[in-house]
Amino acid sequence: MVNICCIGAGYVGGPSCAVIAYKCHDVKVTIVDLNQARIDAWNSDHLPIYEPGLEEIVFERRGKNLFFSTDVDQAIIDADLIFVSVNTPTKKSGMGAGMAADLAYIERATRRIAQVATSPKIVIEKSTVPCRTAQSMRTILEANSNKNIRFDILSNPEFLAEGTAIKDLTNPDRVLIGCLQTPEGFTAQQKLVDIYTRWIPQERVITMNLWSSELSKLAANALLAQRISSVNALSAICEATGADVDEVAYACGTDSRIGPKFLKASVGFGGSCFQKDILNLVYLSEQLHLPEVAAYWKAVVDMNEFQKQRFTHRIVRTLFNTVTSKRIAMLGFAFKKDTGDTRESAAITLCSYLIQEHAQVAIYDPKVSHKQIIMDLTEPGVGTNETDVEKHVSICNSTYEACAGADAIVICTEWDEFKMEHTDYQKIFESMNKPAFIFDGRLILDAPKLRDIGFRVETIGKSV
Ligand SMILES: NC(=O)C1=CN([C@@H]2O[C@H](COP(=O)(O)OP(=O)(O)OC[C@H]3O[C@@H](n4cnc5c(N)ncnc54)[C@H](O)[C@@H]3O)[C@@H](O)[C@H]2O)C=CC1
Numbered sequence: 001m002v003n004i005c006c007i008g009a010g011y012v013g014g015p016s017c018a019v020i021a022y023k024c025h026d027v028k029v030t031i032v033d034l035n036q037a038r039i040d041a042w043n044s045d046h047l048p049i050y051e052p053g054l055e056e057i058v059f060e061r062r063g064k065n066l067f068f069s070t071d072v073d074q075a076i077i078d079a080d081l082i083f084v085s086v087n088t089p090t091k092k093s094g095m096g097a098g099m100a101a102d103l104a105y106i107e108r109a110t111r112r113i114a115q116v117a118t119s120p121k122i123v124i125e126k127s128t129v130p131c132r133t134a135q136s137m138r139t140i141l142e143a144n145s146n147k148n149i150r151f152d153i154l155s156n157p158e159f160l161a162e163g164t165a166i167k168d169l170t171n172p173d174r175v176l177i178g179c180l181q182t183p184e185g186f187t188a189q190q191k192l193v194d195i196y197t198r199w200i201p202q203e204r205v206i207t208m209n210l211w212s213s214e215l216s217k218l219a220a221n222a223l224l225a226q227r228i229s230s231v232n233a234l235s236a237i238c239e240a241t242g243a244d245v246d247e248v249a250y251a252c253g254t255d256s257r258i259g260p261k262f263l264k265a266s267v268g269f270g271g272s273c274f275q276k277d278i279l280n281l282v283y284l285s286e287q288l289h290l291p292e293v294a295a296y297w298k299a300v301v302d303m304n305e306f307q308k309q310r311f312t313h314r315i316v317r318t319l320f321n322t323v324t325s326k327r328i329a330m331l332g333f334a335f336k337k338d339t340g341d342t343r344e345s346a347a348i349t350l351c352s353y354l355i356q357e358h359a360q361v362a363i364y365d366p367k368v369s370h371k372q373i374i375m376d377l378t379e380p381g382v383g384t385n386e387t388d389v390e391k392h393v394s395i396c397n398s399t400y401e402a403c404a405g406a407d408a409i410v411i412c413t414e415w416d417e418f419k420m421e422h423t424d425y426q427k428i429f430e431s432m433n434k435p436a437f438i439f440d441g442r443l444i445l446d447a448p449k450l451r452d453i454g455f456r457v458e459t460i461g462k463s464v
């Protein structure tokens with residue numbers, strides 16, 4: 001029986017390895033983490049992350065060929081293949097602070113593998129890492145294991161998006177597997193290919209060299225984020241000219257060379273990875289003495305910040321240049337729909353700007369806990385502290401509760417339940433202060449219908 005260990009039971013390690021267990025019943029998968037609470041949750045009825053379809057998979061395989069544990073060492077000892085799926089956040093201090101990836105978690109996990117392994121291992125980079133990290137891992141593994149154990153390193157970046165993780169994992173566009181171009185490297189690569197091709201067509205399992213594979217992950221995220229920043233930059237021109245960003249995106253997206261996906265204007269992209277990975281690419285470019293390349297990619301992040309700021313300014317300007325003491329209902333706090341994840345959510349920045357303008361912000365999100373919202377708004381660097389949050393934020397349990405008595409509604413996340421067919425906007429209108437404003441930061445509402453009800457509607461990428 002092939003034995004797989006996954007170090008890191010997070011958004012990537014959990015679902016990606018649970019799907020391997022689900023698709024390959026003869027493979028034993030043990031997902032380990034140092035975080036006891038997270039492992040307890042994986043072993044309970046309430047999984048630590050919300051992802052459509054995940055529960056079914058975990059509940060079906062858990063205790064059969066899928067295990068969650070904090071016994072990292074034993075799982076390493078038993079494994080043939082080890083996925084390293086730990087977090088790689090942006091460095092907060094020291095060299096490269098605010099840009100470079102913090103590789104401390106990768107290094108700790110790698111050292112642990114070197115220290116406890118007693119048999120050959122294939123170590124797989126699943127985390128998103130800077131180009132040539134596999135070289136550092138190899139050096140650590142070889143220098144710290146005096147038992148003459150063979151370690152092969154593969155790069156197998158993950159392309160799942162949150163909210164569609166199970167769909168992306170069971171039916172991916174492609175799987176990338178990079179290896180050293182040596183006979184041993186190819187043998188190790190083939191072992192992983194043999195696992196994925198159990199449910200993914202061979203032609204979608206792409207093999208290449210290690211460094212191409214590592215860089216392709218950063219490149220893919222940078223290109224996706226660049227499309228959003230491009231359409232958001234166009235949304236500003238639309239608002240100023242009377243063009244409609246949905247129409248422009250449609251017109252451009254029907255060109256088969258451009259394609260329709262990832263052209264939805266928004267309040268700005270969020271999520272744990274886009275910004276982090278682009279900054280990582282910016283840092284890499286700077287290290288390689290390519291300042292023009294660094295500046296090119298940095299502009300994608302700058303445009304995203306500008307979009308959030310621009311949207312807040314539009315809110316304040318429209319509400320007669322002051323939001324002091326006005327109740328603003330913020331609908332959605334997650335960085336996108338169908339996830340409870342709030343990492344780098346545009347809603348955090350918008351909320352912080354509105355608090356700095358002394359608004360009363362009433363937040364409702366169907367999947368984000370009250371505790372998480374408070375934690376996000378009091379994080380160092382966000383611009384708001386506990387006193388601000390206590391004075392200016394109320395967290396609500398429904399759209400109707402958040403909107404009652406509000407001067408304005410701001411759509412931050414495109415949850416289906418905020419769409420017109422699921423919410424009674426007539427009832428909401430009646431419960432609001434007049435004039436009642438709606439700022440649609442996700443282009444999910446039918447502005448003409450809302451205007452018929454009596455709302456004043458402002459939509460991103462559209463002028464009134
Ligand atoms: N979240 C996403 O949608 C995607 C994330 N990625 C990448 O995957 C990597 C992981 O991301 P997430 O799963 O979102 O992070 P996460 O923060 O949800 O999970 C990482 C887990 O690793 C654990 N961990 C850290 N060091 C450890 C160690 N030495 N031993 C055992 N456990 C340890 C942490 O306790 C944590 O539970 C990152 O590099 C990220 O860029 C890639 C594609 C998608």
Ligand SMILES: O=C(O)[C@H]1O[C@H](OP(=O)(O)OP(=O)(O)OC[C@H]2O[C@@H](n3ccc(=O)[nH]c3=O)[C@H](O)[C@@H]2O)[C@H](O)[C@@H](O)[C@@H]1O
Nearest residue numbers: 158159160161162228262263264266269270271273335336
């Ligand atoms: O490396 C990662 O972490 C992952 O990052 C993204 O996935 P994710 O961040 O989960 O979600 P996306 O669907 O890409 O959305 C990211 C952000 O962009 C926004 N977005 C997306 C698409 C669009 O057209 N417009 C837009 O504003 C979303 O609302 C969200 O805030 C990528 O899509 C995944 O392929 C990648 O694996």
